[in-house]
Amino acid sequence: MTQPSAVDSRHILHIVIFFLLTFGIGFLPPVGITPMGMNILGVFLGMLYGWTFIGFAWPSMICLVALGFTGYADPGKIIGSAFSSPAVLFTMFVLAFTTYCDKSGINNVMAKWCLSRRVFAGHPWIFTASVLTGTLIIGFLVDGVPAAFLIAGILYSMFHDIDMKQGDDYPAYLLAGVYMAGVLSFACKPWAGQNLMGISALSDVSGGTAVINNITLIAIAMPVCIATLLLYTLIVRFIFRPDIARLSHLTPEYLDRISSQIRIDNRQRVAATALVVFLLVMFLPNILPAGSAAANFFGKFNMVVAMVVILGVLSFLRVDGEPVFDFHDCASGINWNVIWMLAASMPVSAALSSDGAGLSRVLTDILSSFVGDGNILIFLAGFMIFINIMTQFTHNVTIVLIAVPLIWNLGQSTGINPSGFTVLMLLAAGAAYATPAASTVGALSFANGAWVGMRRAFKAGIFGCVAAIICMLCLGLPLVMVTVGL
Structure with missing residues (x-):
């Protein structure tokens, strides 16, 4: 009897983990989010894991269907909306x-x-x-x-x-x-x-x-x-x-x-x-x-x-x-890996950002925890880094809409110019390309397996985000202070 190779065994293990994440996270007790949000989070994590270790086409198909059984929307409507984007x-x-x-x-x-x-x-x-x-x-x-x-x-x-x-x-x-x-x-x-x-x-x-x-x-x-x-x-x-x-x-x-x-x-x-x-x-x-x-x-x-x-x-x-x-x-x-990846990412991101998932409330609480006493420059740097990291996994519009009211309230209490602070926050949210879920264009790097490859896509994306944060702090911050004020 032929024994499975190490490569086959790893592939099977990745598939098992993919299904456990996609369909198993929802059985865990909700952590700050709704039960539906836990199901959606499982689909999102499974999709991200599948893209990273398995491929793009069939994990995207499974996750689109799985999203239809989270309580978010009907499976047929989800697939229809995915390909009408x-x-x-x-x-x-x-x-x-x-x-x-x-x-x-x-x-x-x-x-x-x-x-x-x-x-x-x-x-x-x-x-x-x-x-x-x-x-x-x-x-x-x-x-x-x-x-x-x-x-x-x-x-x-x-x-x-x-x-x-x-x-x-x-x-x-x-x-x-x-x-x-x-x-x-x-x-x-x-x-x-x-x-x-x-x-x-x-x-x-x-x-x-x-x-x-x-x-x-x-x-x-x-x-x-x-x-x-x-x-x-x-x-x-x-x-x-x-x-x-x-x-x-x-x-x-x-x-x-x-x-x-x-x-x-x-x-x-x-x-x-x-x-x-x-x-x-x-x-x-x-x-x-x-x-x-x-x-x-x-x-x-x-x-x-x-x-x-x-x-x-x-x-x-x-x-x-x-x-x-x-x-x-x-x-x-037509690269169908790219098509399936884009088709799956949009409804899953929208579901993760929906009111019914409860993630927005959790993000609001986390962002609010950044508001406190201390050195303003350290606070700004930490806030921008956090915004950039969260945008790697959550739609940047969701992050922006949560962050802006917090920035305004912080400006009223500390005297920070909310316009300058918001410009820095928008830059941090706009420089997201370290994961396949970060952005539509950035995801093309991960989908281009022939020329780029997953390992080099992650490597380039992570170092690219570090470069963006450095430039925002070393160049963006002085420009904001000169043009808008802080």
Whole structure:
């Protein structure tokens, strides 16, 4: 009789632990939260464990169904809401679009153009920092999700061109940094997610007396996020120390040879035009006069609508008698690990943050315990670190909405400027990418098993969060004191 291997035994043990967490936590006595909250917490912990040690697809399926038996909602409605999420729909379409860009050859053209810049000759870390800051800026101007997918697609072509392979350290940590930059791009936007909710919540709780100006938030957040990516680059260079021999030997002659190979045909021109149109449609609502007819028109084109329109137009366009875009062919690029992970994370996070779970009340009590006497700088540092850690496991909007009233009350009793304190808190909540549950874009690092891998995704994410906290305290805090006051 064949004995099971150690690998098989570990896999079976992981599966047993996954089911015990998912379905067993709910039988434990509630600890500060409701019985339904205990069931939801079990699903969340099981999902996180399954993603880390088993995989993404079937643990996500089991957890979606299990969530339907916690008392939170009907299983059918949960699965329906999971796949009707705009983030999930957009990811499916954008993965098909990026596959089309790759098949058309435009990714290869952009990769050769980027790689052939003379400034990168003999300067691989300038190249690394440029890629990360470029992703941040594109994500800020448009959106962090398409920016991460776009840059990653270009990098795949570049890795192929310089013979870097899956499993190599440098591509893994560079791609992880790209996903971090996508996350941080949201932290720079006053109109995005947790920032918008936090600014609105502070205005409401203060009766309009505490207002965070959009320009002020950008002026503080952008330098901090850029500094975070630069510090992450130094971490990769001096701590992770990947092999960069293929980048270090990029001589001017080699770069010139790459540049001379750049050729653009009609299919690539169409793909480049589609890419530019998508970026413009995403960018225009942010710069057109508010309330104008043009702004109202382009405002209807959210990410999903814009991508569907572009793919529809590409489908009927023909070059040399053939359709430009074949959805069936490009659907091969849809990574179902990513899709299932996103589909499961959103309803589980929403359930964990619901009033019926009772977690919000527990978080309020914990955050309130931070309010006390002592050195204000130590208190601020501890508060920000706690916010960042909690955001790794709980939706950042939930954390922000709980923290803002506490910050306002603390400001009234101690004299701390609630606006400056809130800006720091928003930065801490926006720099979450150390776990698969931390953020939609950051989770892509964990789902990219081929290039990044779970171990390196955790390593990059944890060190990246440490870099963010350091930059917030060393740069963000002085900027807040100069611009807003504290």
